[in-house]
Amino acid sequence: MFREQQVCYEIARILLKRFPGMANDIYLGDEQFGQSGLHLAIVHDDYETVNLLLTNHADVNARACGNFFQPEDFKLTNKITDYQGYAYYGEYPLAFAACFGNKDIYDLLIQHGANPNLQDSFGNTILHMCVINYSSSMYSYAVRHWAKPADPHVVNHAGFTPLTLATKLGRKQIFEEMLEIMKVEFWRFSDMTCSAYPLNTLDTIQPDGSTSEFGHAKCASGNSRK
Incomplete structure (x- = not known):
């Protein structure tokens, strides 16, 4: 597996050297619209490829907002109840990194200008996504980040801050930890x-x-x- 990753990395490096604009190529189909190589590298926890793409000026705020990345209830009823989805990770690369709990990639994205307070199509930020995905450790990391602390007071389109969203979704553990932080x-x-x-x-x-x-x-x- 490691050998295959190295081969893929070398191929990507050669292609980007010849065609640097490929760093910002995205899916154009409705299902996975907006997904970039950066999103995929984050999903696979591939720090080296993330770094390679960012070095070649990949858009750190590219949004993966196709149907595949929407909450399941929104797909069915066009309404949001609990934000649960098989691949709802908050659209932005930084949100993907938070959802997958990769702090090294999270830091790297921050260093390249990622903003933890950007809101996705539903108004959710990094911290909302941590609540949705039961990630109390990543919430604590993001809100206390040494370079760009995430704002715990941002309200999403349904009117919820991360704290009030935790009450709505019944996330008792992360709710208690959020109170301790605040x-x-x-x-x-x-x-x-x-x-x-x-x-x-x-x-x-x-x-x-x-x-x-x-x-x-x-x-x-x-x-x-x-």
């Missing part, structure tokens, strides 16, 4: 700690005392699914 610690004494948790996006009562119609709507939506 908490503000006031004091610590021995094994006792006093901390505040940012629940304003979850509570129907806002910090100024007003009520949030959006919050009520989310609660109603959640209750209707029980």
Whole structure:
């Protein structure tokens, strides 16, 4: 297998040297529209080929948005309920790297200008995709990234931040870890700690005392699914 990978890498290197524009070739058919060699290299965890493509100016923000990459419920009803899909990885190469949990490739893409806060067709960012794919370790890595920390407050097209999306999808473990990351610690004494948790996006009562119609709507939506 390793030998085959090396052969493929050498072929790619020769082709790119002769035809550098191939680094940005994409599928044009409806099913896999937008998928580039960069997406495929990430799916196969091929760091060397990812680096080769980026060196040849592959588009770090190319979007794989064909039907194959859509959530299954969207394919059937044109509506989103849970974002589950066989190949829904957030369209962008950086989102692919996050979904596959490859931190080395993630870092490499960041170094070449990838933006963790770009939103896909459904408004989801890297952090939303980590919630959807149960990847708490990658969420923590992205939100604390040394070069470009991902923004945990971005709202998707359905009105959910990564935190509120975790509540909608019932991702208990990642929800708890997200709260730990976002908490503000006031004091610590021995094994006792006093901390505040940012629940304003979850509570129907806002910090100024007003009520949030959006919050009520989310609660109603959640209750209707029980």
